[in-house]
Amino acid sequence: MHPAPSIILFTTLSGLGFGLLFWLGIDPTPPTGWVAFAFFAIAFALSLGGLAFSAGHLGRPERALKAFTQWRSSWLSREAWAAAATLIMAGLYAAPLVFVGTTFLPLGWVTGLLALATIGTTSMIYTQLKTVPRWHHASTPALFLAYALAGGALMSGRVTVAIPLLLVTGALQVWVWWDGDRRLARSGTDMNTATGLSGQVRAFEPPHTGSNYLLREMVFVVGRKHALKLRIIALVLGAALPVVLLLMPFGHWLAALAVLSHVAGVLTARWLFFAEAEHVVGLYYGKR
Amino acid sequence: MTDLPQQTQRQLGLVIDLDTCVGCHACVVSCKGWNTENYGAPLSDQQPYGADPSGTFLNRVHSYELTPETGPAQLVHFPKSCLHCADAPCVTVCPTGASYKRVEDGIVLVNESDCIGCGLCAWACPYGARELDLAEGVMKKCTLCVDRIYNENLPERDREPACVRTCPAGARHFGDLGDPDSAVSALVAERGGMDLMPEQGTRPVNKYLPPRPKDQIDEQVDILAPLLTPVAEEPKGFLGWLDRALDKL
Structure with a gap:
């Protein structure tokens, strides 16, 4: 996406x-x-x-x-x-x-x-959205709620609540990445079910030489190149660094830094949430 | 209301014959031609003559290379437009009620004056049947030429979708797939018509007829073949001498 x-x-x-x-x-x-x-x-x-x-x-x-x-x-x-x-x-x-x-x-x-x-x-x-197997899972609401609760606790200065919530969110996010990578294959949708043809199906010619709305909106494959690095960045900024900052003696500057780091981490994770999500329409174009 | 009807009185749709389609894209052109100047907003193009042309199409023809378990690969041309699903996921996600499925004939339509262009219906469609028009900011999709099929100003033979009317190969058929006695239903039954992505649970109305099995050449069928075996293994006479002389050079 x-x-x-x-x-x-x-x-x-x-x-x-x-x-x-x-x-x-x-x-x-x-x-x-x-x-x-x-x-x-x-x-x-x-x-x-x-x-x-x-x-x-x-x-x-x-x-x-x-x-x-x-x-x-x-x-x-x-x-x-x-x-x-x-x-x-x-x-x-x-x-x-x-x-x-x-x-x-x-x-x-x-x-x-x-x-x-x-x-x-x-x-x-x-x-x-059944069309995006990576999202079509109970872990998606869980993760959105975890991020919001951890971020809210952090911003409202609840250090003792924020630390465990940030750790839980980080752990959940890692599992969602790991499991999410397998969901498209698990969904059973592939080029054979997309075309109804049995045998080995390869996209030979796209409908048009140029791009279109579908490809721009739903078949985004550019960002996956750096996915692993971005996942690490999202995890460090979103969960690890804020926890370390919160464990230090409390100060408003440190807390503000923790919030900024968390927001940057969530933005990165959210970018990956969309960029890594495979829409099944991509199969018609021979893309994931 | 974006609730889907429990059932529709008719299920109008297309049957597309993958065996017959020659991939000429005439249906794509006639679809764009009819629909850009009739129902709803025009189908705009962006930079049609520029470096990166793109535009809104309601029907697109893909081509796939199919390699069966045995036998040579074959090319399958694959027209794709809205399948007017019975359980259309594009309809229920719509926040404004712009998308709806008609009770009388099952056609899925967009009321463009209610569409906010959020694009969620295009996300919900597994087939890529909906495209947001960049000039108009509203969602466009196949209307099954709703302004042709009931249009009494047209001669009766033209009261079918533009893509069906124009197909020079007869690869597209239009009819009521909810009626088991209709010509299209008979065609689907005879040729083993199939759903695309049945696991998505959309219950598409449009059906695709698979390519017919190709003839297989099991053994040598050319009766002249035995006569074509080389007559002389070693050249003799003048050619033989020339061959040996040139070898020695």
């Missing part, structure tokens, strides 16, 4: 934003006043910024509101609802915290639950 910057930024930033909202929501002693303002402002900036980037992937962004209509059948539509509901509830929860200093915890719990639901629906957009 084409690793479009708009979708990578969308999933990474909104994942972090909603992850942060989850931890802010379930906090039994939430911050108030300016501290609450800062935390919620960051969470809103990340989640709304991510959603804004997702509009960059649309051919007709001016009609984006129509995406709210098909929540009964479409995960993308459900995601729109979940995101909007989370942001509204978070706003209702945050306003009294910031301006009056009063806490209404049940609203926070609802915000936390909705934040989880939003991350889940985002991941289901990819998980539902």
Whole structure:
């Protein structure tokens, strides 16, 4: 799949934003006043910024509101609802915290639950696609949730929670890479089932001499050359380095560095999530 | 609504004969010609005369080299367009309801004024049947020439999809595959029509007829062959002398 910057930024930033909202929501002693303002402002900036980037992937962004209509059948539509509901509830929860200093915890719990639901629906957009065997697996929502929870814990300064979550996320990511490399073969879809022909099938001539939308969008093979190096970079920046920084004596600069490193790592991992994903339509072009 | 209908009254679709297709791409051209000026937005091209031409097509013809277990390799031309699946994954993923499957005839269509161009339906399609038009920003796909097949302004023989109408080899057939007595259903039954990627669970309506087995040359069939064995092993006479003389040089 084409690793479009708009979708990578969308999933990474909104994942972090909603992850942060989850931890802010379930906090039994939430911050108030300016501290609450800062935390919620960051969470809103990340989640709304991510959603804004997702509009960059649309051919007709001016009609984006129509995406709210098909929540009964479409995960993308459900995601729109979940995101909007989370942001509204978070706003209702945050306003009294910031301006009056009063806490209404049940609203926070609802915000936390909705934040989880939003991350889940985002991941289901990819998980539902049988055409991309690497994504069509229960580990996809698990990994999206793990990244969001680890990132949220890190950003909300929960060192003791963040360290194990980062380690679990890193371990899960390694397994997903290992297992994901085998999923296309396991799916049973190959050039024989694609063409219905038995025997050895080789793509002899593509339909056109030039490229097309399908090849640009779904048959991205360029980035796989450096996949192993990028996996190591993603793991070191996303999980290992932040854990080391968190284990050092706590300081705001170290924490900020840990967050930056984590975000860079998640961006790399998300780039690989798309670039390495093989869409079965590639088989018609003799490509993986 | 992007829920799929439980069942459709008819299942209009194509039967494509891989044995007969000669790979001339006439269906590709007639499809683009008809559909760029009729239903919905035109099928745009980007840099059609430039260095990197590309464009939107609803029908594309691949060619594959098929090497059977025994016997020589053969070339199979492979036209591919929307298969109008019974369980169309492209329809249910649509967030806006722009994609739908018609109850009356099973045709999968895009309501272009509702399409936001998110591209998720193209991701959900295993066959590459949907292409986002870069000029219009909306998803384009085969309509089964819905504006021809019911069009009473056209002569009756033209009321079939442009690709079927134009195919010079008779490799494309159009009809109701939900009716077991239709000509296309009979053709599918007789020739062992098959689904593409059945494991994807899309239950495509369009069927493909596999190439017929080729004749096998089991033994020597040329009755003249025995007469073609060399008559003289060693050259004699003048040619023999010349051969020996040249060898000695």
